[in-house]
Amino acid sequence: MKSRCLDFCPSGAQTGPVSASTPLRIGTRGSELALTQTTTVAQALSAASGRDVELVVIRTEGDRSTASLASLGGTGVFAAALREALLAGTCDVAVHSLKDLPTAPVEGLSIGALPARADHRDALCARDGLTLATLPEGARVGTGSPRRAAQLRLARPDLEVVDIRGNVPTRLGRVGTDLDAVVLALAGLARLGLQGHVTETLEPHVMLSAPGQGALAVECRTGDLDGPIGEALRTIDDRETRLSVVAERTLLAALEAGCAAPVAAWARVVPGTAAEPASLVLRAGAFDPAGRDARVRTAVVDLPGSPERSGAGTDGVETARGVGDSLAQDLGRTTAQRLLDDGAAEIAGLPTAGGALAAAGQPDVPGVLDGDAGA
Numbered sequence: 001m002k003s004r005c006l007d008f009c010p011s012g013a014q015t016g017p018v019s020a021s022t023p024l025r026i027g028t029r030g031s032e033l034a035l036t037q038t039t040t041v042a043q044a045l046s047a048a049s050g051r052d053v054e055l056v057v058i059r060t061e062g063d064r065s066t067a068s069l070a071s072l073g074g075t076g077v078f079a080a081a082l083r084e085a086l087l088a089g090t091c092d093v094a095v096h097s098l099k100d101l102p103t104a105p106v107e108g109l110s111i112g113a114l115p116a117r118a119d120h121r122d123a124l125c126a127r128d129g130l131t132l133a134t135l136p137e138g139a140r141v142g143t144g145s146p147r148r149a150a151q152l153r154l155a156r157p158d159l160e161v162v163d164i165r166g167n168v169p170t171r172l173g174r175v176g177t178d179l180d181a182v183v184l185a186l187a188g189l190a191r192l193g194l195q196g197h198v199t200e201t202l203e204p205h206v207m208l209s210a211p212g213q214g215a216l217a218v219e220c221r222t223g224d225l226d227g228p229i230g231e232a233l234r235t236i237d238d239r240e241t242r243l244s245v246v247a248e249r250t251l252l253a254a255l256e257a258g259c260a261a262p263v264a265a266w267a268r269v270v271p272g273t274a275a276e277p278a279s280l281v282l283r284a285g286a287f288d289p290a291g292r293d294a295r296v297r298t299a300v301v302d303l304p305g306s307p308e309r310s311g312a313g314t315d316g317v318e319t320a321r322g323v324g325d326s327l328a329q330d331l332g333r334t335t336a337q338r339l340l341d342d343g344a345a346e347i348a349g350l351p352t353a354g355g356a357l358a359a360a361g362q363p364d365v366p367g368v369l370d371g372d373a374g375a
């Protein structure tokens with residue numbers, strides 16, 4: 001696989017027709033985590049579609065700057081440059097960590113594939129094998145994510161939560177020096193081969209994960225969905241992942257939750273049995289940043305038909321995918337409404353979500369960026 005590196009520059013963009021024989025140019029951020037993730041997607045795309053692939057490394061403002069996320073304009077700083085490169089024709093597809101991708105749709109771009117998700121959970125990486133239960137009183141735990149900070153405080157009000165930034169290895173390097181532990185996504189640690197640092201995998205009742213965590217999104221130009229690019233992308237799309245993350249991201253959009261929002265959501269497909277249809281289960285939470293209060297809801301919807309994989313490209317499967325998507329959207333919306341009825345907006349400091357649900361069908365509100373960015 002070839003790879004080249006460029007600072008994104010619209011005037012230097014190449015455009016032109018892409019046939020099935022030219023290499024598929026895959027845009028990626030340049031961090032080690034992003035390159036590992038994109039290489040996995042590139043290999044899967046190449047194997048499944050038979051096409052040559054080439055990585056195009058795009059440097060983003062978020063990578064260049066050491067300023068806080070808030071001062072960079074908050075949501076989507078990492079995704080924005082990749083999206084500009086796609087629109088300018090510098091690359092044909094772009095690979096994002098889904099949880100860093102804002103829910104607001106971008107004119108002309110679509111998510112063409114959601115490959116099978118990795119583990120959605122967060123992990124504690126502590127010194128000396130310590131766990132959340134055995135960390136000493138007042139221990140210093142690093143995270144830049146308000147969602148993680150709120151749940152840490154809820155579980156252990158005595159902990160000192162320290163706001164940190166930087167990529168995964170940099171954060172791990174602080175454990176045992178100025179910090180007793182950090183909380184990171186298991187998926188990112190595993191992709192980097194760093195899961196040996198995990199001292200406890202945090203279960204959903206303790207630390208509910210971010211919407212989209214563990215999933216990758218492959219974005220393309222909407223106009224390419226019907227051609228060879230869309231065809232290649234459909235070969236690596238995973239229906240269960242799609243249903244799950246559609247529910248999670250619809251909920252996020254409906255709550256009008258931005259990058260500083262302590263909001264969590266995790267959905268999964270529970271397989272059917274002879275007696276019961278398959279179902280989609282969504283668990284979502286909104287947290288007081290200080291860890292004094294929380295609202296958590298779990299909701300379920302039955303899925304019609306067998307949970308066949310999408311991507312086979314037949315009309316039947318496409319139809320089934322559409323039906324499932326709207327059920328997943330409904331689940332996200334109704335669960336968001338329940339949380340709002342429970343007072344989630346007040347507790348989590350969300351915008352008074354008056355018009356939120358009207359907009360949730362067509363999410364055009366600021367979306368997801370888990371605060372622990374920079375990986």
Ligand SMILES: NCc1[nH]cc(CCC(=O)O)c1CC(=O)O
Nearest residue numbers: 097184185188214215372373375
């Ligand atoms: N916001 C940074 C980020 N984006 C994706 C991952 C890890 C992989 C994933 O969650 O899909 C991470 C690091 C982390 O949160 O520990």
